[in-house]
Amino acid sequence: MTSLFEYAPAPESRSIVDVAPSYGLFVDGEFVDGSGEPMKTVNPATEEVLSEIAVGTEADVDRAVKAARRAFTRVWGPMRPADRGKYLFRIARILQERAREFAVLESLDNGKPIRESRDVDVPLAAAHFFYHAGWADKLAHAGLGPDPRPHGVAGQVIPWNFPLLMLAWKVAPALATGNTVVLKPAETTPLTALLFAEVCRQADLPPGVVNIVTGAGDTGRAVVEHEDVDKVAFTGSTEVGRSIARAVAGTRKVLTLELGGKAANIVFDDAPIDQAVEGIVRGIFFNQGHVCCAGSRLLVQESVHDEVIASLQRRIGTLRVGDPLDKNTDIGAINSAEQLARIRELSDIGEAEGAHRWQPVCELPDRGFWFPPTVFTDVSPAHRIARDEVFGPVLSVLTFRTPDEAVAKANNTTYGLSAGIWTEKGSRILAIADRLRAGVVWANTFNQFDPTSPFGGYKQSGYGREGGRHGLAAYLKESS
Amino acid sequence: MPDRLAVRKTYKLYVNGAFPRSESGRTYEVTDARGAFLANAAHASRKDARDAVVAARGAFGKWSRATAYNRGQVLYRVAEVMEGRHAQFCEEVAAGEGLSAGRARVVVDAAIDRWVWYAGWTDKLASVLGSANPVAGPFFDFSLPEPTGVVAVLAPQRSSLLGLVSVLAPVLAGGNTAVVVTSRERPLPAVTLGEVLATSDVPGGVVNLLTGDAAEIGPWLAEHDDVDAIDLTGAPAGRALELERLAAGSIKRVLRPPAEEPDWTADPGTGRMTRFLETKTVWHPKGV
Numbered sequence: 001m002t003s004l005f006e007y008a009p010a011p012e013s014r015s016i017v018d019v020a021p022s023y024g025l026f027v028d029g030e031f032v033d034g035s036g037e038p039m040k041t042v043n044p045a046t047e048e049v050l051s052e053i054a055v056g057t058e059a060d061v062d063r064a065v066k067a068a069r070r071a072f073t074r075v076w077g078p079m080r081p082a083d084r085g086k087y088l089f090r091i092a093r094i095l096q097e098r099a100r101e102f103a104v105l106e107s108l109d110n111g112k113p114i115r116e117s118r119d120v121d122v123p124l125a126a127a128h129f130f131y132h133a134g135w136a137d138k139l140a141h142a143g144l145g146p147d148p149r150p151h152g153v154a155g156q157v158i159p160w161n162f163p164l165l166m167l168a169w170k171v172a173p174a175l176a177t178g179n180t181v182v183l184k185p186a187e188t189t190p191l192t193a194l195l196f197a198e199v200c201r202q203a204d205l206p207p208g209v210v211n212i213v214t215g216a217g218d219t220g221r222a223v224v225e226h227e228d229v230d231k232v233a234f235t236g237s238t239e240v241g242r243s244i245a246r247a248v249a250g251t252r253k254v255l256t257l258e259l260g261g262k263a264a265n266i267v268f269d270d271a272p273i274d275q276a277v278e279g280i281v282r283g284i285f286f287n288q289g290h291v292c293c294a295g296s297r298l299l300v301q302e303s304v305h306d307e308v309i310a311s312l313q314r315r316i317g318t319l320r321v322g323d324p325l326d327k328n329t330d331i332g333a334i335n336s337a338e339q340l341a342r343i344r345e346l347s348d349i350g351e352a353e354g355a356h357r358w359q360p361v362c363e364l365p366d367r368g369f370w371f372p373p374t375v376f377t378d379v380s381p382a383h384r385i386a387r388d389e390v391f392g393p394v395l396s397v398l399t400f401r402t403p404d405e406a407v408a409k410a411n412n413t414t415y416g417l418s419a420g421i422w423t424e425k426g427s428r429i430l431a432i433a434d435r436l437r438a439g440v441v442w443a444n445t446f447n448q449f450d451p452t453s454p455f456g457g458y459k460q461s462g463y464g465r466e467g468g469r470h471g472l473a474a475y476l477k478e479s480s
Numbered sequence: 481m482p483d484r485l486a487v488r489k490t491y492k493l494y495v496n497g498a499f500p501r502s503e504s505g506r507t508y509e510v511t512d513a514r515g516a517f518l519a520n521a522a523h524a525s526r527k528d529a530r531d532a533v534v535a536a537r538g539a540f541g542k543w544s545r546a547t548a549y550n551r552g553q554v555l556y557r558v559a560e561v562m563e564g565r566h567a568q569f570c571e572e573v574a575a576g577e578g579l580s581a582g583r584a585r586v587v588v589d590a591a592i593d594r595w596v597w598y599a600g601w602t603d604k605l606a607s608v609l610g611s612a613n614p615v616a617g618p619f620f621d622f623s624l625p626e627p628t629g630v631v632a633v634l635a636p637q638r639s640s641l642l643g644l645v646s647v648l649a650p651v652l653a654g655g656n657t658a659v660v661v662t663s664r665e666r667p668l669p670a671v672t673l674g675e676v677l678a679t680s681d682v683p684g685g686v687v688n689l690l691t692g693d694a695a696e697i698g699p700w701l702a703e704h705d706d707v708d709a710i711d712l713t714g715a716p717a718g719r720a721l722e723l724e725r726l727a728a729g730s731i732k733r734v735l736r737p738p739a740e741e742p743d744w745t746a747d748p749g750t751g752r753m754t755r756f757l758e759t760k761t762v763w764h765p766k767g768v
Binding site: 127246250259414429435439443444448453456463478480 | 545615616617619628705721724728729733749751759762764765
């Protein structure tokens with residue numbers, strides 16, 4: 001199927017953002033050289049090298065933790081809570097002022113469509129700072145006792161799928177509650193975190209309150225294992241989450257983990273099919289499927305299977321895959337060659353195991369990392385594509401006959417991050433939502449996020465919540 | 481000279497609502513605080529622990545979906561039935577912990593009252609811990625606490641009844657099911673508590689009590705993929721690190737052991753309940 005309409009390109013200008021040829025680590029309010037061998041960050045849509053990034057070693061992490069400890073003891077801890085809040089309000093405002101710059105930079109470094117970075121990632125990041133700013137002087141009302149205390153230094157490691165937004169989810173609650181931060185951005189997407197360092201400087205945030213140490217797995221490990229870190233927060237794969245839980249075992253460190261998922265998106269026969277199809281698309285193709293809570297397992301009631309799949313395929317045929325900076329683009333680039341290889345491997349396994357692969361006719365750019373939106377039908381619950389997190393634009397379709405079967409199949413996973421329900425029947429929504437073992441349930445919608453709304457997993461999707469009053473608990477010691 | 485020879489009790493495990501011996505056939509000698517023989521307790525094995533996890537998983541659906549009011553009444557019923565066995569608990573606690581009769585009475589009173597305290601919590605948790613979230617969009621968005629699932633509990637080694645109830649009741653109040661490894665040296669009040677549970681409307685499998693050695697069974701529970709959380713309060717000295725590492729394999733929620741066994745008569749607070757609760761957030765659009 002050829003595309004329905006021809007669109008002229010509508011590229012967002014990249015001239016709004018200056019990418020420096022190289023970046024250092026942000027430690028104690030200054031950019032400093034890293035001691036490791038620098039790494040390169042590339043634009044996944046073109047494979048163009050964007051910049052050279054410092055790599056933090058154990059010694060660098062140690063300096064960052066010392067700076068964070070000093071800032072915690074001398075400045076940020078003793079500061080009037082209302083003033084801490086004001087710094088966060090400043091940061092929220094600066095993020096809004098420089099929103100376009102952040103959006104373009106995020107799309108350049110990550111490969112996500114500008115429409116998403118502009119309309120979702122950056123506004124939500126600003127909203128997280130604005131929301132948590134207000135908490136700073138109201139913590140006595142958070143349900144954690146009259147005088148809850150910060151842990152101290154928070155070591156935070158974040159993924160590449162929402163680089164700035166995950167930074168906001170981690171840094172905003174940590175600072176609002178009086179902790180200081182050493183943050184390790186993802187290896188492939190460090191640029192917006194480094195631009196955020198500049199925001200901290202513009203906000204006159206005291207040196208050492210936020211430290212950003214770039215690097216790969218070794219740098220992250222050094223942050224997690226540093227003995228003067230009091231609190232560890234990690235978002236990423238379940239595999240790395242396990243190793244972090246092992247590493248902090250037996251220490252005094254407090255841990256929260258936001259890990260992988262394999263969410264069921266359940267479509268009942270009475271669902272409004274057109275809306276459900278939009279929701280399915282949003283659920284799995286939003287952000288190229290690089291979403292831990294992606295609706296990657298579609299469970300369709302048997303009686304409407306053919307209708308839903310036909311409609312879904314028609315809709316997918318209109319999705320535009322290509323230049324992330326084009327405002328018409330729906331699906332951008334896969335973040336890295338490594339991730340692309342994993343998506344290809346799991347898709348090939350899906351076919352080899354007997355599922356049926358469908359992809360629209362879709363012209364992909366010659367350079368860069370691309371994968372077309374993909375739907376597997378005839379998937380059995382035992383197939384790897386029904387069990388493993390693909391973290392790409394790949395949907396596995398299974399069917400069910402009864403609500404009990406839908407719940408059993410939805411819960412048949414070691415993960416438990418999110419789920420979706422599509423039906424017009426209110427009582428059914430509430431009954432099914434009760435029985436799904438998942439931390440976030442979207443009914444007749446999908447992939448909605450808000451700083452006031454707690455987010456996090458059941459089972460091997462991790463523990464702890466981010467957002468809302470619940471999210472504060474991760475960064476505070478209860479008082480009695 | 482007593483005019484009648486006493487009928488002694490056989491102390492067994494409490495698994496899935498029944499009182500089996502250990503499948504291993506093993507027992508170990510339990511003595512009072514002065515070293516005099518009290519009983520041969522069942523020495524639970526790895527297989528017993530695995531059976532207990534199966535029972536706890538099987539019971540989770542019904543118990544977790546029972547209404548909060550119903551769970552509260554069941555926990556209150558435990559207090560009622562314990563009260564009727566007050567004298568027996570006093571004797572066992574006094575013997576096992578070496579307490580005076582008066583001190584044992586205080587401990588048993590507190591243990592019964594603890595069930596009452598937690599019975600009253602079941603239908604308050606959602607309103608205290610839940611929230612309606614004012615999201616920036618046309619959605620109704622709410623968050624509610626839900627039980628974590630099957631919780632393995634290594635019960636305190638010293639406080640054989642009050643400590644046990646203090647770690648078990650909060651797990652149940654939230655709607656979890658439990659596999660408990662009792663105090664090794666002082667297991668007898670736990671078995672009697674099992675008899676109370678079996679006659680107090682607590683569905684079989686909701687609580688499973690294994691007498692034996694936490695050092696032996698703890699690792700199996702810590703690494704069991706169908707256990708969702710583990711309370712290490714009674715972990716044997718020096719073993720907590722190993723158990724927490726094993727628990728990381730399936731991302732279990734871990735309650736680390738305190739530096740030393742706490743004063744169980746203190747106000748328990750809500751921390752032991754919240755530790756074994758998840759938060760579920762549900763979104764629905766608003767529209768006409």
